[in-house]
Amino acid sequence: MNEREWFTEAFENKTAFSVKYSRKLYESKSAFQKIEVYETPVMGKVLSLDGCFMVTEKDSFVYHEMITHPATAMIKQPQSALVIGGGDGGAITELVKYPEFKKIILCEIDEGVISACREFFPEISSGLADPRVEVVCEDGAAYVKKFQQEFDIILVDSTDPVGPGKALYELDFYNSVKNALRSGGVANFQTESPFFMANVFADTVKNLRSVFGPQSATPYLCVIPSYPGALWSFTMCSTEPKDFSIASCGLSGECVSSLNYYNAQVHIAAFVLPNFVQKLIS
Amino acid sequence: MNEREWFTEAFENKTAFSVKYSRKLYESKSAFQKIEVYETPVMGKVLSLDGCFMVTEKDSFVYHEMITHPATAMIKQPQSALVIGGGDGGAITELVKYPEFKKIILCEIDEGVISACREFFPEISSGLADPRVEVVCEDGAAYVKKFQQEFDIILVDSTDPVGPGKALYELDFYNSVKNALRSGGVANFQTESPFFMANVFADTVKNLRSVFGPQSATPYLCVIPSYPGALWSFTMCSTEPKDFSIASCGLSGECVSSLNYYNAQVHIAAFVLPNFVQKLIS
Numbered sequence: 001m002n003e004r005e006w007f008t009e010a011f012e013n014k015t016a017f018s019v020k021y022s023r024k025l026y027e028s029k030s031a032f033q034k035i036e037v038y039e040t041p042v043m044g045k046v047l048s049l050d051g052c053f054m055v056t057e058k059d060s061f062v063y064h065e066m067i068t069h070p071a072t073a074m075i076k077q078p079q080s081a082l083v084i085g086g087g088d089g090g091a092i093t094e095l096v097k098y099p100e101f102k103k104i105i106l107c108e109i110d111e112g113v114i115s116a117c118r119e120f121f122p123e124i125s126s127g128l129a130d131p132r133v134e135v136v137c138e139d140g141a142a143y144v145k146k147f148q149q150e151f152d153i154i155l156v157d158s159t160d161p162v163g164p165g166k167a168l169y170e171l172d173f174y175n176s177v178k179n180a181l182r183s184g185g186v187a188n189f190q191t192e193s194p195f196f197m198a199n200v201f202a203d204t205v206k207n208l209r210s211v212f213g214p215q216s217a218t219p220y221l222c223v224i225p226s227y228p229g230a231l232w233s234f235t236m237c238s239t240e241p242k243d244f245s246i247a248s249c250g251l252s253g254e255c256v257s258s259l260n261y262y263n264a265q266v267h268i269a270a271f272v273l274p275n276f277v278q279k280l281i282s
Numbered sequence: 283m284n285e286r287e288w289f290t291e292a293f294e295n296k297t298a299f300s301v302k303y304s305r306k307l308y309e310s311k312s313a314f315q316k317i318e319v320y321e322t323p324v325m326g327k328v329l330s331l332d333g334c335f336m337v338t339e340k341d342s343f344v345y346h347e348m349i350t351h352p353a354t355a356m357i358k359q360p361q362s363a364l365v366i367g368g369g370d371g372g373a374i375t376e377l378v379k380y381p382e383f384k385k386i387i388l389c390e391i392d393e394g395v396i397s398a399c400r401e402f403f404p405e406i407s408s409g410l411a412d413p414r415v416e417v418v419c420e421d422g423a424a425y426v427k428k429f430q431q432e433f434d435i436i437l438v439d440s441t442d443p444v445g446p447g448k449a450l451y452e453l454d455f456y457n458s459v460k461n462a463l464r465s466g467g468v469a470n471f472q473t474e475s476p477f478f479m480a481n482v483f484a485d486t487v488k489n490l491r492s493v494f495g496p497q498s499a500t501p502y503l504c505v506i507p508s509y510p511g512a513l514w515s516f517t518m519c520s521t522e523p524k525d526f527s528i529a530s531c532g533l534s535g536e537c538v539s540s541l542n543y544y545n546a547q548v549h550i551a552a553f554v555l556p557n558f559v560q561k562l563i564s
Binding site: 006008010012013014015016017018019020040041042043058059061062195196221223225228229230231257259260261262263265266268269270272273274275276 | 288290292294295296297298299300301302322323324325340341343344477478503505507510511512513539541542543544545547548550551552554556557558
């Protein structure tokens with residue numbers, strides 16, 4: 001591909017996904033990573049961090065809806081939530097749709113990501129302006145240690161297990177997240193693709209089960225075309241054993257029908273794992 | 283990407299998926315298309331037709347299982363099947379797992395695809411050697427017109443609606459397929475990605491519903507990372523209204539557990555459509 005026209009994410013120098021762009025809108029180097037924003041004909045605006053697709057206007061609704069609503073559906077009348085990572089504000093924008101929340105904290109290590117997304121992705125980041133939302137720019141792995149039995153919901157909206165995201169894949173962090181949950185609370189972790197990152201997926205689920213308990217950590221799936229492998233996983237964890245596949249969405253009917261991916265049937269279907277995914281974690 | 287090391291499929295010159303290869307194993311130009319086979323570190327062997335990924339050892343099991351088993355699960359004791367397209371033999375290899383079939387016909391327009399797959403994808407194409415299988419190298423759109431109420435199952439394993447695959451997206455062909463089905467029979471069509479080919483997907487489902495009836499043509503989904511958009515659809519059609527999402531797999535338990543993607547729960551979940559897909563076809 002001509003590097004002046006195409007943005008390419010090469011995955012482990014073995015596969016690559018490229019999007020043709022019409023303009024590069026932004027480029028900066030923060031203390032943590034390289035931040036770029038492109039305008040593209042087919043994916044809309046695209047945010048990349050250290051050369052990896054993070055947000056696209058075309059398909060990020062899947063990620064943001066699917067990290068958020070399956071978790072909120074587990075809790076009746078959720079009051080408090082913490083999002084670790086997720087500086088694009090997309091998960092926050094989904095959370096603020098619930099009037100019940102009184103406190104929502106975003107802890108993103110890189111202020112540069114937040115400001116780029118406020119500027120170039122105003123719809124995706126719009127929830128950051130909600131008066132219930134507090135934005136903290138700190139290391140999430142350290143920040144979460146400040147809390148004991150505080151949150152109904154914690155969303156770990158991490159990047160890959162390299163660079164600034166690495167600490168969010170360690171047992172110590174998982175224990176801290178568990179301790180920061182109220183009894184009955186739910187933590188939801190981004191856990192990579194079972195296709196191209198099968199080992200990371202399997203190891204992360206195994207580690208989460210060792211911390212939360214074998215009946216209290218369950219992966220589910222969705223599809224994000226701009227991410228390597230496309231079949232993407234989250235792993236839902238709770239302070240007590242739970243059947244995560246049975247849930248009732250707390251959103252009003254009008255709000256549910258405004259979503260683009262999630263609904264009650266999608267929730268149940270997402271927990272159904274193809275045989276090869278089951279084998280990876282059994 | 284360096285063209286000497288990477289095989290790239292550019293989709294409408296807007297996005298591209300590339301795989302690094304170690305060797306090009308085969309290249310030929312048939313009467314219909316350019317056929318290439320690459321050895322790649324991450325996707326195993328890859329077959330491309332006119333520059334598009336068709337088969338990879340890494341992920342084609344999804345396609346072959348998901349075009350076949352949801353359809354066979356609809357029919358008790360299926361006797362006869364016709365596969366149109368599908369020269370790689372992958373769907374045939376899934377069909378021959380059912381001892382009930384007496385007659386299975388593969389009608390592939392391009393003999394070059396069949397011979398390349400016999401040589402380079404012996405596992406995927408192994409079903410072609412089953413004594414119940416007849417291989418016909420003809421235009422599928424013309425061939426299917428020879429039959430009236432003949433088949434329990436017809437699988438339309440087509441390429442994209444350009445080049446040799448174009449005739450397999452026309453109303454006349456859909457009518458011919460319907461006429462070739464026995465009463466109660468099921469036809470299953472490859473219907474592209476609702477992400478990147480939303481219009482083709484929506485138009486094809488609409489056209490199939492106009493031929494088979496609105497209650498007799500229902501799309502379902504799976505995930506194929508090497509195809510553009512990754513979220514992939516098939517549309518199941520029958521001679522009479524049917525709830526396709528309720529099915530019992532006719533395979534023995536041992537055979538089901540040898541599959542890598544499909545199981546009874548995956549069948550049900552595949553028919554659950556995300557909101558944006560529902561909106562495309564409503």
